[in-house]
Amino acid sequence: MFLGAFNGIAGAPGLGQQRYTPPVRTVPQNLSGTGAVLITFDDGTSDAYTLTYPLFAAHNIPATCYINSGTVGGASVLTPSMMRELDAAGWCMANHTRDHLDLTTLSQALQQSQIQKTVDDLTAWGVPDGALHVAYPFGSYNADTLAAMEDVSALSGRGVAFDEQFSLPLEDMHQIPAVRIRADTTLATAKGYIDTALANDTICCFYMHVIKSEGELDTYDWAYDDLAALVDYIVQTNIPVLTIADLYAVQSGARVIRQQY
Numbered sequence: 001m002f003l004g005a006f007n008g009i010a011g012a013p014g015l016g017q018q019r020y021t022p023p024v025r026t027v028p029q030n031l032s033g034t035g036a037v038l039i040t041f042d043d044g045t046s047d048a049y050t051l052t053y054p055l056f057a058a059h060n061i062p063a064t065c066y067i068n069s070g071t072v073g074g075a076s077v078l079t080p081s082m083m084r085e086l087d088a089a090g091w092c093m094a095n096h097t098r099d100h101l102d103l104t105t106l107s108q109a110l111q112q113s114q115i116q117k118t119v120d121d122l123t124a125w126g127v128p129d130g131a132l133h134v135a136y137p138f139g140s141y142n143a144d145t146l147a148a149m150e151d152v153s154a155l156s157g158r159g160v161a162f163d164e165q166f167s168l169p170l171e172d173m174h175q176i177p178a179v180r181i182r183a184d185t186t187l188a189t190a191k192g193y194i195d196t197a198l199a200n201d202t203i204c205c206f207y208m209h210v211i212k213s214e215g216e217l218d219t220y221d222w223a224y225d226d227l228a229a230l231v232d233y234i235v236q237t238n239i240p241v242l243t244i245a246d247l248y249a250v251q252s253g254a255r256v257i258r259q260q261y
């Protein structure tokens with residue numbers, strides 16, 4: 001029933017026209033037989049632009065950045081100009097709410113406001129395409145959150161998990177599980193998630209935070225060298241890399257995603 005509600009969404013208001021059309025390739029319906037991976041970065045830190053973007057661009061791999069629009073303008077945070085460049089390169093600038101509050105502590109109206117403000121901000125900054133794709137801060141959501149998501153016509157909602165993968169079609173696009181990558185995740189473990197996706201024909205939606213090329217890793221950081229090695233493994237295994245917008249398109253029946261590698 002969710003799928004039916006999504007039909008015709010391409011003409012929905014608020015979804016800007018793509019300014020850039022990446023090369024595309026045809027994939028089997030629902031990616032059957034391939035597995036797939038999403039690489040998502042939470043909190044909109046600028047290392048996504050300075051470190052990760054050059055690494056991913058070398059392989060034409062896209063990522064999704066979940067932005068807390070209330071932090072934009074602060075130090076070490078993506079600027080609207082960086083977001084536009086990433087968006088033009090096929091990345092997805094998505095919605096991590098305005099102030100990164102635990103939504104479950106808020107009324108439904110305030111939850112809706114937290115989501116809608118970032119929709120408005122991303123739209124004002126010229127990167128509206130991912131604005132209706134939400135990641136819940138701390139992965140925390142409740143029934144009021146899901147009602148607020150309906151009220152703003154959000155297209156997808158990403159939670160958090162430790163190692164849960166999924167297949168399409170998802171029953172509820174507002175409760176997408178994601179696989180945690182942080183300082184205590186070894187490269188071997190991260191590669192193992194790719195192996196699982198390939199072996200089981202599942203989709204692995206990674207979520208990461210700050211990528212660091214030097215210095216001590218905080219709990220939610222990951223090392224650049226490990227990310228680079230993971231990208232090499234992704235290229236080597238030829239697993240498709242999707243943005244959250246790509247995932248939504250495939251869920252909605254699209255059979256074409258961007259070319260990569």
Ligand SMILES: [Zn+2]
Nearest residue numbers: 042043137138
């Ligand atoms: Zn976050």
